Amino acid sequence: TTTIGVLALQGDVREHTRALEGAGARVVPVRRRAELEAVDGLVLPGGESTTMDKLLRVFELRDPLCAAIADGLPVYGSCAGMILLADRITGGIEGQQTLGGMDVTVQRNAFGRQVDSFEADLPMQGFEGGPMRAVFIRAPWITEAGPGVEVLARIPERSTAGEGLGEAAGKIVAARSGRLLATAFHPEVTGDWRVHAQFVREVNATRRS
Numbered sequence: 001t002t003t004i005g006v007l008a009l010q011g012d013v014r015e016h017t018r019a020l021e022g023a024g025a026r027v028v029p030v031r032r033r034a035e036l037e038a039v040d041g042l043v044l045p046g047g048e049s050t051t052m053d054k055l056l057r058v059f060e061l062r063d064p065l066c067a068a069i070a071d072g073l074p075v076y077g078s079c080a081g082m083i084l085l086a087d088r089i090t091g092g093i094e095g096q097q098t099l100g101g102m103d104v105t106v107q108r109n110a111f112g113r114q115v116d117s118f119e120a121d122l123p124m125q126g127f128e129g130g131p132m133r134a135v136f137i138r139a140p141w142i143t144e145a146g147p148g149v150e151v152l153a154r155i156p157e158r159s160t161a162g163e164g165l166g167e168a169a170g171k172i173v174a175a176r177s178g179r180l181l182a183t184a185f186h187p188e189v190t191g192d193w194r195v196h197a198q199f200v201r202e203v204n205a206t207r208r209s
């Protein structure tokens, strides 16, 4: 059967595991190289990208994971996970590295204090069933996307609470590139498993035999 890993160094591993299981996948935590090599797809959870960056190096997972991404492993990153997938980062801490793979620039902690955390209903390209409830928590956004990147969602004018989102409106918050999928928000906390279900379908379709 298809097995999807969740990088389990830090972050909301449990929520992603539940969402993937809800979408019908077999799920395993990934902390070691051998575990990485055994999965058909990987989720990079939300959490703290600076900590994950450090732990990826401590656990000697950084190089194998970069190689796996280059080799076509399907990877879905939410929030901190989206930061890890970006080729370029602004607003990172000194020395912070990403894994890369997606030709985008992410701005870390992009929304600023006033709209630090909020929810919005996002129409999402390629997803049926109406807008996606998107939960943003100290989220990044994408400031630049290369020609090979498909934009799936942008910030609307207002949050569901009716707050104006100002300069955030129109910023890219979900994208796909090859076998990489990224969202600045956290579908794993909403009970709506459409993003995870689509990722599971893609992993099934591209599974290494």
Ligand code: GLN
Binding pocket: 045, 046, 047, 048, 049, 050, 078, 079, 080, 081, 083, 108, 109, 137, 138, 139, 140
């Ligand atoms: N601000 C966090 C970071 O820079 C991301 C927040 C999240 O994953 N909810 O990694």
